[in-house]
Amino acid sequence: MNQSSFSPFTEQTLPQWRRAVLKVGSSLLAADGGGLTPRFALGLAQFVSANVLAGREVVIVSSGAVAAGRAILPKAAEAGAAMAARQALAALGQAQLIALWQRFFERPVAQVLLTHDDLRNRRRYLNARATLNELLALGALPVINENDTVSVDELKLGDNDNLAAIVAALVDADALFIATDIDGLYTADPRSHADAQPINEVTALTPEIMAMAGGSGSAVGTGGMHTKLQAAAKAGAAGIDTFLFNGRNSDVVRGLAQGRLHGTRLHAGQSRIAARKYWLKHAPLEAGAILIDAGAARALRDKGASLLPGGVVGAEGEFRRGDMVEVRLFDAQGQQQIARGVSQYSAVDIRRISQHHTREIESILGYNYGDNVVHRDDLVLL
Incomplete structure (x- = not known):
């Protein structure tokens, strides 16, 4: 690893990844005096395009709607403006934000507005995941932002860093890239501590590491380094590495497109598969079960298959779509628990589609x- 002339951070080779989330903050998109500027967004868009051309997939989580709205209605931008005024600015600026990203790409850009409640509610979580996976399959570029016009608490917290981490787990990403306005994590805030030292890698987010994070450094951004480390912790719990880098440094961004990081890598404590399996094994179960036949049980055990309605013989209980339930083999010997998983359908629906072909689901x-x-x-098999 070599020290570069354009960054105080040592060059690292990025690990291989196939799907990533890129979080872009307001400080990289807001123009002086209000509105949005393509100045730094262009380089980040080129990073996205280079990776899409290489066969990878990228989801963007982008702030900037409130900053864009300020240029449309500057009178509403006074400090301490009422929350309703800020929500109105977000509504006005959202179209400008999507237009900014669309100008860089020939592929369609899809706007997805989420709240944290959408991702805490398991059924809405599944719907959001299905939509994002379908957009990626269609070749579109999802651009996600918080639904600031209705999310009072989320807008107040300005927590798109944590939203990006949750989205990374939602889409089963391999990496979370957080573009910020400083070079990475330091032992102290480098803008006020001349002796602050760069931290190239973090293997564990200890209390000492968290204490190194300062506040927000931008008048338009609302998340500081502390929220970025919180996001890295959330991503790490899902087995996803986080990479912090300076989105204003064109050399750093170009290097990132070539697989070179000049910034901080925050390692996940475990693999994505291990994190996922742990959650599946230990998440609370709803009362009830999906009952399957011997053929479906063999397919799950021996082939790693998904559970299709043709192999289902019934359902017990009154669970809902998105609930964690037992999967039981039902035969002449009775019932035997063989797995647990997140049901895509409610118990009522499963009883109606059991032992039917998948092509019949919609007609039923x-x-x-x-x-x-x-x-x-x-x-997960048990």
Whole structure:
């Protein structure tokens, strides 16, 4: 690893990844005096394009709607403006924010507005994940922001860093890239401590490391380094590494597109698979179970297959879509628990589609949440 002439951080080689979330803060998009500027967004868009051309997938979590709204209605920008005024600015600026990103890409840009409640509620979580996966499959570029016009607490906290970490887990990303306005994590705030030293790698987010994070350094941004470390902790719990870098440094951004990091790598404590399996094994169970036949049980055990409705013989209890439930083999010997997983359908729906082909789901129910009753990624064998 070599020290560069343009960054105090030592060059590191990025690990291989196939899907990533890129979080871009307001400080990289806001123009002086209000509105948005493409000055730094262009380089970040080139990073996205280079990776998409290489066969990878990127989801952008972008702040900047409130800053964009200030240029449209500058009178509403006074410090201490009422929350409703800030929400109005977000509503006005959201279209400007999406237009800014669309100008850099030939592929369609899709706006996705989320609140933290969308991601805490398991059924809405599954709907959001299905939508994002479908957008990526269609070749679109999802640009996610908080739904600031209705999320009072989220807007107040300005917590797109943590939202980006949750989205990274939502889409099963391999990496979380956080573009900020400083070079990475230091032992102290380098803007006020001349002796602050760069930290190239963090293997564990200890209290000492968290104490090194300062506040927000920008008048337009609302998240500081502390929220970025909180985000890294959330991503790490899902087995996802986080990479902090200076999105204003064109050399750093170009290097990132070539697989070179000049910034801080925060290692996850475990693999994504291990984190996912741990959650599946220990998440609280709802009362009830999905009952399957011997053929479906063999497919789950021996082939790592998803559970399809044809192999389901019934459901016990009154669980809902998105609940964690037992999967039990039902035969002449009785019931035997063989797995647990997140059900894509409610117990009521499962009773109606059991022992039917996947192509019949929509004609039976009038809607379709996908071919799987439980997807293999949401299932763990016991």
